[in-house]
Amino acid sequence: MSMTNSDAATGERDIKSHDTTSFADLGKEMWAYLTGKGAAINYEFVDMTVEVPRETGADAPRATWRLNGTLRITTAENASKG
Amino acid sequence: MTPEVTRLDVTADLSIEVDGAPVRVTAESGDLHVVADDVRGFVQGLRSAATARNGTRPGRADVADLAGVLADAGLTARLDSPSQHIVTVGAGVDSALGGLLLGTRLAQPDPVGIVRASVRARTVGTTLAAGLFVLGYAVVRRRR
Numbered sequence: 001m002s003m004t005n006s007d008a009a010t011g012e013r014d015i016k017s018h019d020t021t022s023f024a025d026l027g028k029e030m031w032a033y034l035t036g037k038g039a040a041i042n043y044e045f046v047d048m049t050v051e052v053p054r055e056t057g058a059d060a061p062r063a064t065w066r067l068n069g070t071l072r073i074t075t076a077e078n079a080s081k082g
Numbered sequence: 083m084t085p086e087v088t089r090l091d092v093t094a095d096l097s098i099e100v101d102g103a104p105v106r107v108t109a110e111s112g113d114l115h116v117v118a119d120d121v122r123g124f125v126q127g128l129r130s131a132a133t134a135r136n137g138t139r140p141g142r143a144d145v146a147d148l149a150g151v152l153a154d155a156g157l158t159a160r161l162d163s164p165s166q167h168i169v170t171v172g173a174g175v176d177s178a179l180g181g182l183l184l185g186t187r188l189a190q191p192d193p194v195g196i197v198r199a200s201v202r203a204r205t206v207g208t209t210l211a212a213g214l215f216v217l218g219y220a221v222v223r224r225r226r
Binding site: 022024045052053054055056060063064065066067068069070071072073074075 | 088089090091092093094095096097098099100101102107109127130131133134135137
């Protein structure tokens with residue numbers, strides 16, 4: 001399994017270097033970063049497996065999500081709400 | 083003065099398996115397209131994950147929040163089964179039926195698609211819920 005993350009503003013960087021505790025935190029961090037700069041974020045998922053809990057609790061049963069493919073997010077700065 | 087918002091462009095070509103059931107996600111510019119072989123299982127998986135995160139089961143308000151976030155970002159998401167359209171949410175959507183059934187006009191459900199997806203799931207509960215969707219749709223149509 002591998003997942004890469006790069007952006008136009010800072011070049012290649014390793015997602016593991018961040019003190020992110022969950023995918024929700026990761027999403028918030030991505031959002032804050034994207035909304036501050038005209039950045040582009042590219043993800044490539046290669047047989048990435050995520051175990052997603054179905055209930056609360058450490059021993060909760062988990063669904064298995066498997067991801068493959070690419071995702072690119074770019075911003076259009078200074079867009080105005082109509 | 084109009085508030086400044088950040089519009090996003092998304093390009094995606096993703097294959098996802100949720101407990102073995104395939105989900106295809108494609109996106110170009112601001113249009114996201116999700117096709118799930120098992121729509122009911124996919125939505126239940128999303129709801130379970132959201133519930134596990136904070137112990138609160140997501141409801142209509144969360145659908146409205148999601149639709150609002152997508153619309154603010156200039157994104158429109160369309161969820162389909164392989165043969166039927168299920169729902170469209172986000173930018174450019176204005177649906178009275180969505181307001182009635184899902185609590186937001188930024189979501190446009192397709193009652194026929196929901197019913198057919200539910201029949202495939204072969205569960206009484208889901209079929210009953212789908213029946214209510216159709217009933218609501220009929221009420222809205224009669225009022226027009």
